[in-house]
Amino acid sequence: MNELTTYTPIGREPDEHAIRQQFTAAKGWENQYRLIIQLGKLLPALPTEWQQEEFRLKGCESQAWLKGEQSEDGRWHFACDSDARIVRGLIVIVLAALNHRSTEAIQAFDVDGYFAELGLEKHLSPSRGNGLRAIVQGIVALATA
Template identity: 40%
Template sequence: MINSPFPLEPTPAEAQATIAEEFSFFGDWSERYQYLIDLGRKLPAFPEEWKTEEHRLLGCQSMVWIVPEGDADKLVFHAISDSAIVSGLIYLALRVYSGRSAAEILATDPDYVSAIGLAKHLSPTRSNGLAAMLAFIRDTAQARQ
């Protein structure tokens, strides 16, 4: 099994606190969007053969593909988007959830979304896409538990 390529804080709550702290350094949303784009560029390479309808996340305006690996003890998610900002949203979600147990995933609400102001600053289509991705992660954890 491949290890999660994201910084793995000891707990999802600590990962979310670190994300909130990082975003607090930026004064306005143009800087935060730029940071999201920069984070999206850090996503690891995603194999072209995974870009299939089977792995495509529905509910997103952008093209998003997500592939889970693992079992209840450790789930690793691989994902990519054709949108720079959405790639940044993917990076944040995987930073919180990838590499965790199904129980940890299910016990963790995505508090970072409101903590950094994403809920107020994303377009409705991006908000729907983020919700679809978080639901996919949660549903996968539920199915593997």
């Protein structure tokens, strides 16, 4: 069994449907921003041995790391962390959509539509938006390598 197959970074992870519902219920950007911070608190720190240059995400202004492995059933399992609170919340949002899925499901998922529905791109600073895209690109790169 792979390391990440049994590593469940959030315990009972929300899926993209739960994230959509939470964003709909959190009316207005201030409440949604607070939600992102709260989601980030669900994400435990990565083990120290995974917080190294080999796993560092490029394109994030903050420090961020991503580790991914494919299990025997073809699903990808990801662990990700950052030193920034808002990025940690964004990681949870991305993992809700892409973690524990097949390569095909990761490639087929409409990430841009998901982010647009949540209103992330229009409210995030350009550097945070770049970091958000870097997380997704890192996952896609691992899953399609």
